[in-house]
Amino acid sequence: MAQANQAAGAALPAADTFDRELWLKRALILLVSAWLVAVVILPLIQLLSKSLFDNHGVFVGLANYVEYFTTPELRRSIGNSVFVSVTTTVISVTLGFLFAYALTRTCIPLKGAFRGLAMMPLFAPTLLNGIALIYLFGRKGLITRGFFGAIPGFDIGLYGSTGIIISEVIFTFPQAMLILSVALRMTDARLYEASQSMGASRLRTFLTVTLPGVKYGLISAIFVCFILAFTDFGAPKVVGGQYNILATDIYKQVIGQQNFTMGAVVSVVLLIPTVLAFVVDRIAQRRQVALIQAKSVPLTPKPDKQVDGFYLAYCSFISLLILAFFATAAYASLVKVWPYKLELGLWHYQFRGTGGGGYGAFFNSVRMACYSAVVGTAVTFFSAYLIEKSRGMRALRQTSYFLSILPLALPGLVIGLAYIFFFNAPGWTFGGITIPNPFNWLYATMGILVLSNIVHFYSVSFLTATTALKQLDKEFETVSESLGVPFHITFFRVTVPVCLPAILEIAMYYFVNSMATVSAVIFLYSADIPLASVAIANMDDAGDIAPACAMSMLVVLANVAVRLLYGLLTRKVNRRTQAWTRR
Amino acid sequence: MTSTESETYLSVERVTKRFGAFTALSDVSFTARRGEFLSILGPSGCGKTTILRAVAGLEPQDEGVVRLKGRDVSTMPVSKRHVGIVFQSYALFPNLSARDNVAYGLRKDLKDRRALAERVDKLLALVGLEAAGNKYPSQLSGGQQQRVALARALALSPDLLLLDEPLSALDAQVRVMLRAEIRALTQRLGMTTIMVTHDQEEAMTMADRILIMNQGRLVQNGSPSDIYEAPASPFVASFIGSMNFVSGDMHWDSRTFHRGNLSVKIDRDVSPFGKEAVAAIRPEDIRVSTNGEAGPNVFEVEVDNVEYRGPVYRVTMRLPFGGGQTLPLVADITADQARRTGVSGRTRAKAILPADRVHLFRAEA
Numbered sequence: 001m002a003q004a005n006q007a008a009g010a011a012l013p014a015a016d017t018f019d020r021e022l023w024l025k026r027a028l029i030l031l032v033s034a035w036l037v038a039v040v041i042l043p044l045i046q047l048l049s050k051s052l053f054d055n056h057g058v059f060v061g062l063a064n065y066v067e068y069f070t071t072p073e074l075r076r077s078i079g080n081s082v083f084v085s086v087t088t089t090v091i092s093v094t095l096g097f098l099f100a101y102a103l104t105r106t107c108i109p110l111k112g113a114f115r116g117l118a119m120m121p122l123f124a125p126t127l128l129n130g131i132a133l134i135y136l137f138g139r140k141g142l143i144t145r146g147f148f149g150a151i152p153g154f155d156i157g158l159y160g161s162t163g164i165i166i167s168e169v170i171f172t173f174p175q176a177m178l179i180l181s182v183a184l185r186m187t188d189a190r191l192y193e194a195s196q197s198m199g200a201s202r203l204r205t206f207l208t209v210t211l212p213g214v215k216y217g218l219i220s221a222i223f224v225c226f227i228l229a230f231t232d233f234g235a236p237k238v239v240g241g242q243y244n245i246l247a248t249d250i251y252k253q254v255i256g257q258q259n260f261t262m263g264a265v266v267s268v269v270l271l272i273p274t275v276l277a278f279v280v281d282r283i284a285q286r287r288q289v290a291l292i293q294a295k296s297v298p299l300t301p302k303p304d305k306q307v308d309g310f311y312l313a314y315c316s317f318i319s320l321l322i323l324a325f326f327a328t329a330a331y332a333s334l335v336k337v338w339p340y341k342l343e344l345g346l347w348h349y350q351f352r353g354t355g356g357g358g359y360g361a362f363f364n365s366v367r368m369a370c371y372s373a374v375v376g377t378a379v380t381f382f383s384a385y386l387i388e389k390s391r392g393m394r395a396l397r398q399t400s401y402f403l404s405i406l407p408l409a410l411p412g413l414v415i416g417l418a419y420i421f422f423f424n425a426p427g428w429t430f431g432g433i434t435i436p437n438p439f440n441w442l443y444a445t446m447g448i449l450v451l452s453n454i455v456h457f458y459s460v461s462f463l464t465a466t467t468a469l470k471q472l473d474k475e476f477e478t479v480s481e482s483l484g485v486p487f488h489i490t491f492f493r494v495t496v497p498v499c500l501p502a503i504l505e506i507a508m509y510y511f512v513n514s515m516a517t518v519s520a521v522i523f524l525y526s527a528d529i530p531l532a533s534v535a536i537a538n539m540d541d542a543g544d545i546a547p548a549c550a551m552s553m554l555v556v557l558a559n560v561a562v563r564l565l566y567g568l569l570t571r572k573v574n575r576r577t578q579a580w581t582r583r
Numbered sequence: 584m585t586s587t588e589s590e591t592y593l594s595v596e597r598v599t600k601r602f603g604a605f606t607a608l609s610d611v612s613f614t615a616r617r618g619e620f621l622s623i624l625g626p627s628g629c630g631k632t633t634i635l636r637a638v639a640g641l642e643p644q645d646e647g648v649v650r651l652k653g654r655d656v657s658t659m660p661v662s663k664r665h666v667g668i669v670f671q672s673y674a675l676f677p678n679l680s681a682r683d684n685v686a687y688g689l690r691k692d693l694k695d696r697r698a699l700a701e702r703v704d705k706l707l708a709l710v711g712l713e714a715a716g717n718k719y720p721s722q723l724s725g726g727q728q729q730r731v732a733l734a735r736a737l738a739l740s741p742d743l744l745l746l747d748e749p750l751s752a753l754d755a756q757v758r759v760m761l762r763a764e765i766r767a768l769t770q771r772l773g774m775t776t777i778m779v780t781h782d783q784e785e786a787m788t789m790a791d792r793i794l795i796m797n798q799g800r801l802v803q804n805g806s807p808s809d810i811y812e813a814p815a816s817p818f819v820a821s822f823i824g825s826m827n828f829v830s831g832d833m834h835w836d837s838r839t840f841h842r843g844n845l846s847v848k849i850d851r852d853v854s855p856f857g858k859e860a861v862a863a864i865r866p867e868d869i870r871v872s873t874n875g876e877a878g879p880n881v882f883e884v885e886v887d888n889v890e891y892r893g894p895v896y897r898v899t900m901r902l903p904f905g906g907g908q909t910l911p912l913v914a915d916i917t918a919d920q921a922r923r924t925g926v927s928g929r930t931r932a933k934a935i936l937p938a939d940r941v942h943l944f945r946a947e948a
């Protein structure tokens with residue numbers, strides 16, 4: 001009997017034991033890893049190695065670093081960068097915490113409106129933060145001149161660290177607020193009841209329950225704010241004046257002095273704290289996972305006249321500031337000659353007589369943002385699906401996961417510069433063998449711009465997709481396998497429709513950020529593909545602040561329009577989803 | 584080749600599965616005949632799901648062979664094994680109606696829409712869900728979702744049906760009803776079925792044969808009554824139903840078991856092993872008496888407590904075995920018996936341990 005069976009086993013046609021699906025998935029995950037290595041690791045290696053060669057391609061070891069650290073003007077930027085980022089972080093996280101607290105733990109009205117207004121800065125290029133500040137606090141600013149001479153004005157000394165810090169606070173505040181809102185919403189109500197039942201004072205409850213409860217959210221917010229402020233380049237470029245920081249140094253070295261080597265050195269210096277922050281944040285996140293899994297009771301805030309009154313005043317104040325900020329920018333973009341001819345009109349929206357590319361640049365940006373949204377969302381979601389929903393191949397999946405969240409640590413400027421080096425290289429020579437660069441054709445095309453955006457905003461999108469996918473039953477794939485249905489059919493028939501809200505969110509995120517970003521693309525755009533955000537920077541350089549402001553407003557408008565479209569689509573999707581869930 | 588072997592439909596031979604250094608299954612072998620309903624029972628983490636997944640092809644074993652209809656399917660992917668699987672979570676696709684869920688695996692074979700609709704109708708009728716076909720899973724009750732999952736698993740007329748704790752998410756009444764339904768259905772279809780469960784009652788009432796697992800090993804394989812009547816080890820005995828245990832010495836010549844000054848006559852067909860042994864008796868096999876009964880295996884006990892448990896009363900007693908020491912003993916007696924004997928707490932009574940009802944196990948190290 002046993003022999004007969006073995007014979008039968010041996011006679012099995014090979015096709016029956018070959019798991020096509022499994023191999024296909026393996027191949028695809030391998031492909032995902034390979035693509036991430038190609039667009040993240042290899043360019044970074046190229047950047048690192050560039051910093052070890054001189055401008056003529058001669059290997060000089062750490063000589064460039066020695067030169068960097070012995071040049072006082074360059075070295076001073078490190079201290080400056082740290083100073084503005086730390087100050088920004090402290091202010092932003094404090095303001096963001098209060099705002100998030102108001103939205104999650106009090107009974108104030110208009111929460112939706114407050115939240116919406118607080119998120120406004122996410123839709124704007126950071127260059128706009130600088131430009132709006134110039135219109136408020138610059139030499140001819142609204143406040144400096146006391147509302148065109150109506151009241152006595154005062155000069156805050158905008159240019160320099162003050163301007164940078166204010167811009168970065170505006171830029172990072174929404175991020176801190178969002179992260180902390182999530183953390184505050186997750187805390188367990190039972191802890192508060194226990195604390196109150198023991199008669200603990202408000203301060204004591206805050207110190208022993210609230211703060212520890214949001215510990216990981218706080219860590220995350222601190223690092224995100226720090227990294228964003230540390231690596232942002234838009235606002236410091238506009239209002240930094242003579243105050244040098246690392247991000248502007250890279251730009252000056254590369255674009256101003258064509259000193260690519262020193263640009264690479266500064267990039268590596270810029271990378272060190274961001275990579276550190278990334279590592280610490282990852283560790284904190286991992287701890288937090290364990291925290292969420294415990295069953296907790298959501299907290300429902302109780303009305304309290306005094307507390308609600310305070311937070312209502314606070315949120316109104318912050319929202320008004322943000323509103324005033326954008327209103328000033330909008331107004332300034334419409335005024336004929338600030339501050340002398342205050343007639344309103346669309347002069348600056350014609351972009352005549354200024355460089356930058358005008359509407360051509362704007363529509364290039366829209367195109368680029370669309371491509372990034374479509375391609376980026378598809379690639380991100382499918383990769384996250386493969387990594388999250390495959391069986392076995394643990395090592396490979398973990399590697400891919402790590403590679404997917406690594407871009408979180410990479411500032412846009414670093415990506416941009418690394419891409420110049422990597423995609424512009426004609427080829428590489430290892431021990432006498434020259435390999436031509438297979439990606440060289442991408443250089444100076446729309447493709448490289450889209451690619452840099454996808455990589456720049458990859459990690460957050462990837463994490464959004466992974467979170468959504470984790471909520472699906474992990475046996476969906478097994479069931480379809482057992483029914484002999486190929487995984488791609490289940491992917492399109494079940495996974496995608498069920499995850500549609502997350503997919504829309506990712507697409508919106510890609511669009512909005514690609515539209516507003518300047519740091520990566522400023523190194524990569526070519527003269528025949530001008531971009532809106534680059535145009536803003538260039539017009540600002542040329543002193544054409546009003547058109548720069550107008551272009552920024554166009555970017556904001558496009559982003560707000562997409563955000564509204566997203567809201568509409570989401571509502572539609574939710575209505576359909578409710579059809580599945582209506583009892 | 585004998586006729587019993589030719590009836591073997593599924594055979595699992597010496598299957599071992601490791602996760603890293605941890606051995607989840609060690610040397611598990613069993614077989615199933617066509618149409619047989621097997622139930623795998625065991626404590627949490629003993630490897631029930633793992634063996635089911637190995638049979639399905641979802642978690643390929645490291646050693647051993649799985650044969651289905653005589654063919655070695657060990658290296659075959661799940662998509663080629665023709666097994667229907669129902670998971671504890673049901674894993675119904677939330678965005679597809681009950682019909683579309685059932686039709687999910689059929690679409691690739693049945694291109695004709697009419698034929699597809701007919702087949703789906705038939706399947707829905709099979710599980711008694713004719714009217715609910717257009718509802719989405721979240722609009723169905725737990726029991727109905729379970730049935731949709733079952734219909735989906737049966738859609739391709741699989742060779743083998745695998746159920747992983749299919750009823751554990753349901754409330755008690757629905758569970759009892761579905762037990763009977765599932766059993767009737769698999770019988771009608773002649774479907775060979777393996778069901779994993781936590782619930783001994785479920786296994787006892789549904790299965791033709793029960794496999795008891797513990798720590799990755801198969802510890803007993805037999806019909807429900809075999810397992811209940813002749814558990815292979817104290818573990819099995821305590822896992823299925825409850826059991827009183829006493830450890831002591833066995834005198835094989837006189838067929839008596841000793842502990843202190845206690846001696847229990849044993850009238851069971853056990854082949855002798857060593858001297859150290861564990862005697863055991865089920866609570867419902869102990870009789871309790873308050874009149875002056877005497878004879879072998881009649882013992883004077885102190886009754887601590889009599890607890891009302893609906894159909895039975897549980898009597899908690901202490902059995903003295905010399906030197907002022909006692910052994911705990913529990914008996915389940917019928918309400919009628921309780922009334923007739925008038926046994927109550929803090930009294931003395933007689934416990935009768937019928938010699939043919941006392942089990943004997945090798946003492947475990």
Ligand SMILES: Nc1ncnc2c1ncn2[C@@H]1O[C@H](COP(=O)(O)OP(=O)(O)OP(=O)(O)O)[C@@H](O)[C@H]1O
Nearest residue numbers: 602605607625626627628629630631632633634781
């Ligand atoms: N993929 C895996 N990797 C590592 N260990 C695993 C894996 N799957 C199962 N195990 C381990 O194997 C053991 C048996 O798991 P299995 O899921 O088969 O238990 P079970 O008997 O089904 O338990 P339960 O009744 O709780 O469902 C457990 O200790 C489990 O932790």
Ligand SMILES: [Mg+2]
Nearest residue numbers: 631632633747
């Ligand atoms: Mg299990």
